[in-house]
Amino acid sequence: MWxxxxxSRSLGMELxxxxxxxxxxxxxxxxxxxxxxxxxxxxxLFLLADSAFACACNGHGPVTLAAGADITFVAPVxxxxxxxxxxxxxxxxxxxxVYDVTVLRGEEIVAEFRGRSRMxxxxxxxxxx
Amino acid sequence: MWxxxxxSRSLGMELxxxxxxxxxxxxxxxxxxxxxxxxxxxxxLFLLADSAFACACNGHGPVTLAAGADITFVAPVxxxxxxxxxxxxxxxxxxxxVYDVTVLRGEEIVAEFRGRSRMxxxxxxxxxx
Amino acid sequence: MWxxxxxSRSLGMELxxxxxxxxxxxxxxxxxxxxxxxxxxxxxLFLLADSAFACACNGHGPVTLAAGADITFVAPVxxxxxxxxxxxxxxxxxxxxVYDVTVLRGEEIVAEFRGRSRMxxxxxxxxxx
Amino acid sequence: MWxxxxxSRSLGMELxxxxxxxxxxxxxxxxxxxxxxxxxxxxxLFLLADSAFACACNGHGPVTLAAGADITFVAPVxxxxxxxxxxxxxxxxxxxxVYDVTVLRGEEIVAEFRGRSRMxxxxxxxxxx
Numbered sequence: 001m002w003x004x005x006x007x008s009r010s011l012g013m014e015l016x017x018x019x020x021x022x023x024x025x026x027x028x029x030x031x032x033x034x035x036x037x038x039x040x041x042x043x044x045l046f047l048l049a050d051s052a053f054a055c056a057c058n059g060h061g062p063v064t065l066a067a068g069a070d071i072t073f074v075a076p077v078x079x080x081x082x083x084x085x086x087x088x089x090x091x092x093x094x095x096x097x098v099y100d101v102t103v104l105r106g107e108e109i110v111a112e113f114r115g116r117s118r119m120x121x122x123x124x125x126x127x128x129x
Numbered sequence: 130m131w132x133x134x135x136x137s138r139s140l141g142m143e144l145x146x147x148x149x150x151x152x153x154x155x156x157x158x159x160x161x162x163x164x165x166x167x168x169x170x171x172x173x174l175f176l177l178a179d180s181a182f183a184c185a186c187n188g189h190g191p192v193t194l195a196a197g198a199d200i201t202f203v204a205p206v207x208x209x210x211x212x213x214x215x216x217x218x219x220x221x222x223x224x225x226x227v228y229d230v231t232v233l234r235g236e237e238i239v240a241e242f243r244g245r246s247r248m249x250x251x252x253x254x255x256x257x258x
Numbered sequence: 259m260w261x262x263x264x265x266s267r268s269l270g271m272e273l274x275x276x277x278x279x280x281x282x283x284x285x286x287x288x289x290x291x292x293x294x295x296x297x298x299x300x301x302x303l304f305l306l307a308d309s310a311f312a313c314a315c316n317g318h319g320p321v322t323l324a325a326g327a328d329i330t331f332v333a334p335v336x337x338x339x340x341x342x343x344x345x346x347x348x349x350x351x352x353x354x355x356v357y358d359v360t361v362l363r364g365e366e367i368v369a370e371f372r373g374r375s376r377m378x379x380x381x382x383x384x385x386x387x
Numbered sequence: 388m389w390x391x392x393x394x395s396r397s398l399g400m401e402l403x404x405x406x407x408x409x410x411x412x413x414x415x416x417x418x419x420x421x422x423x424x425x426x427x428x429x430x431x432l433f434l435l436a437d438s439a440f441a442c443a444c445n446g447h448g449p450v451t452l453a454a455g456a457d458i459t460f461v462a463p464v465x466x467x468x469x470x471x472x473x474x475x476x477x478x479x480x481x482x483x484x485v486y487d488v489t490v491l492r493g494e495e496i497v498a499e500f501r502g503r504s505r506m507x508x509x510x511x512x513x514x515x516x
Contacts, residue, residue, distance in 0.1 A: 001165035001166070002165060003165070004164075004165040004167075005164045005165035005170070006160065006161055006162075006163050006164070007161065007162050007163055007164045007169075007170035007172070007173065008164065008165075008170070010161040031135065032135055032136065032139040033135075033136050034135050034136055035133075035134045035135070035136045035137065035183070036130035036131060036132070036133040036134035036137075036183070037130070037192065037194065038133075040136075041134070041136035041137070041176065041179070041180075042179055042195045042198075043136070043172065043173075043175050043176030043177075043179040043180070044136065044172075044176070046172050046175045046176070046179070046198075047170065047172030047173070047175070047176065048172075050170070050171055050172040050175070051170075051172070054164070054165070063166065065166065065202070065205075066171045066202055067201070067202060067354075068199065068200055068201040068202055068374070069171075069175075069199070069200055070197065070198070070199040070200075070328065070457050070501070071197055071198055071199075072196070072197040072485050072503065073194070073195055073196060073197055074478055074480045074485075075480060090489075090499055091461055091496045091499055093461045093462060093496075096325075098459050098461075098499050100487070102477075109477075109478045109480075112477055112478060112485050114457070114501055116326070116459065196483075197503070199328050199372070199457065201356050201374065203349055203351045203356075204351060219360075219370055220332055220367045220370055222332045222333060222367075225454075227330050227332075227370050229358070231348075238349045238351075241348055241349055241356050243328070243372055245330065245455070259423035259424070260423060261423070262422075262423040262425075263422045263423035263428070264418065264419055264420075264421050264422070265419065265420050265421055265422045265427075265428035265430070265431065266422065266423075266428070268419040289393065290393055290394065290397040291393075291394050292393050292394055293391075293392045293393070293394045293395065293441070294388035294389060294390070294391040294392035294395075294441070295388070295450065295452065296391075298394075299392075299394035299395070299434065299437070299438070300437055300453045300456075301394070301430065301431075301433050301434030301435075301437040301438070302394065302430075302434070304430050304433045304434070304437070304456075305428065305430030305431070305433070305434065306430075308428070308429055308430040308433070309428075309430070312422070312423070321424065323424065323460070323463075324429045324460055325459070325460060326457065326458055326459040326460055327429075327433075327457070327458055328455065328456070328457040328458075329455055329456055329457075330454070330455040331452070331453055331454060331455055334452075
């Protein structure tokens with residue numbers, strides 16, 4: 001899935017680790033991610049967290065989509081900052097799941113994200129071969 | 130603020146209308162916004178909604194930042210889709226505010242976003258001249 | 259459904275209006291709803307909003323449950339305050355829905371709630387007779 | 388604060404443990420907490436989680452209020468069920484904080500709650516004596 005995720009790769013994201021229910025993704029804040037207040041657009045922090053969330057919840061196998069998510073912005077982020085999103089599964093039930101993603105700059109938390117996942121009944125193209 | 134928002138402009142976003150408490154922003158889904166499931170990365174829908182939210186809550190004057198936001202993904206979005214985010218203020222209290230942003234493809238809702246704003250005590254560079 | 263909702267009725271809630279996708283529920287803040295800060299426990303505002311949400315999303319017919327919800331507390335509420343929760347549907351898609359509930363004291367907003375609904379495949383006991 | 392929290396005590400809640408940033412609160416689902424679908428009204432799960440959240444965020448000293456919260460309902464709860472809400476601090480920044488509360492029935496998760504706190508500038512009545 002990551003290999004085909006043009007969106008994440010074109011932002012320079014790097015998949016550090018991935019396992020069923022957890023993932024770590026890294027990204028450096030680029031000039032084109034800066035908003036009108038001269039800090040990183042919060043949407044890019046969301047994007048990074050959302051990518052880590054997608055890797056974590058798809059690690060179980062079945063195609064799983066984000067049903068929704070909430071983010072709290074903790075600290076402003078500047079150009080050049082190296083950010084790391086660490087996703088972990090909180091709970092799964094039926095076809096749903098809740099995942100927490102903490103976005104860090106070094107050891108400092110810059111955002112807290114909570115994603116709600118929904119497993120589809122769709123099979124992966126590479127499954128069952 | 131929009132003029133200096135490199136992040137929003139580099140994604141090809143267009144500010145359609147803006148007033149204190151409301152804004153409409155438009156964006157076309159590009160190839161580099163597609164994820165590993167061959168639909169638009171949800172993070173780009175968030176980014177679009179977040180930009181409309183920022184315009185709406187900063188329309189009152191004082192520098193106002195996103196404290197957080199929640200998004201529900203309603204329908205998958207494809208490359209080439211033209212999306213419109215319509216932000217409107219729900220309530221303001223003290224230095225806080227709640228804004229709703231609906232993301233549409235034509236008349237069809239594809240995402241519902243709710244942003245929580247926080248006014249800073251910072252003055253704009255161009256204020257008070 | 260309302261007739262059998264012991265929880266809502268034992269709190270003195272009154273169903274003012276109900277239609278498919280919308281509902282208004284009223285409640286007076288009682289002494290036993292006051293917390294350690296001498297204002298109404300936020301949980302009771304949630305409960306009121308949640309009841310209006312349940313009426314709105316079940317008005318369509320099929321048994322529909324709350325999958326989750328977010329609340330923002332806008333103003334403190336005191337004992338004796340008469341609160342009104344007004345629920346309206348924002349969007350429905352598949353078996354899911356998003357509903358907004360505004361909690362008011364007179365014309366003043368005291369809380370903003372957004373509920374996420376999920377329709378079950380269960381039939382009502384009184385359906386199809 | 389707990390001693391004066393009429394709302395929590397009148398619901399039969401028991402404060403199991405409390406420390407700065409964490410708390411455990413227990414409650415048994417009563418007949419009057421059952422809704423029209425014959426399960427516990429989700430509002431009571433919120434109330435329980437919110438009480439644990441209040442204890443955790445007020446454990447630091449300054450009067451701290453809930454600014455808002457999100458809850459995901461994981462499993463239905465029945466009358467007589469003994470529920471335990473375990474609150475822990477995720478991050479504090481400025482006068483804000485994010486707290487996670489898991490609501491359990493034995494070892495089974497029935498709800499996941501995330502609270503957003505806001506410290507007031509108000510002193511406690513018993514401070515500084």
